[in-house]
Amino acid sequence: MPPTRTKPNAQVRARHVPQRTCVACRRTGDQRTFVRLVRTADGGVAVDERGRAPGRGAYLCRAVACWERGAKGALNAALRVTLNDTDRAAIAAYGAQFWSAPPEARDAGESGNA
Numbered sequence: 418m419p420p421t422r423t424k425p426n427a428q429v430r431a432r433h434v435p436q437r438t439c440v441a442c443r444r445t446g447d448q449r450t451f452v453r454l455v456r457t458a459d460g461g462v463a464v465d466e467r468g469r470a471p472g473r474g475a476y477l478c479r480a481v482a483c484w485e486r487g488a489k490g491a492l493n494a495a496l497r498v499t500l501n502d503t504d505r506a507a508i509a510a511y512g513a514q515f516w517s518a519p520p521e522a523r524d525a526g527e528s529g530n531a
Contacts, residue, residue, distance in 0.1 A: 437476040440495040441483035451476035454487070454508070456496040462504045464511050473497060477512070484512020 435448040453465040455472045465474065475495035477483045488508040493500060500508075 439478040439483055440475045441477055441486035441491045442480070444478060448476075451478060454492060454496065456498050460498055462492060462496060462498060462500060462508065464508075479515040481512055481515050481517045484508060484515065488512070 436445055437448045437451050438445045439451060448468070453468045453470075453474045453476055454462055455465040455470045455474045457463050457472060463470070468474075473496055475487075475492055477487050477492075488500070488505045490500070492498075492508070
């Protein structure tokens with residue numbers, strides 16, 4: 418059996434988890450819990466599901482209210498772009514698939530039922 422390269426009593430470091438903030442509700446959390454939107458080269462806005470597209474990005478919670486607020490104008494300042502009606506409709510339509518309550522309200526409601 419080959420020798421191990423780690424010390425027997427070595428502590429395992431916790432992996433760094435990037436933190437992001439929702440531009441609509443200002444809630445902070447793990448990057449994975451948010452959806453990234455990115456300003457495209459032509460000045461439009463696109464949903465970046467993988468979180469790797471080039472360009473200026475902003476994050477929204479997975480709550481319908483945040484997506485509605487983002488479509489109304491919270492994304493304008495964050496992405497430094499003026500949303501047109503097509504972009505607003507696309508953002509609102511994509512956000513319609515999420516929960517209607519913000520994540521902290523869902524968490525509190527679930528623990529109260531148990």
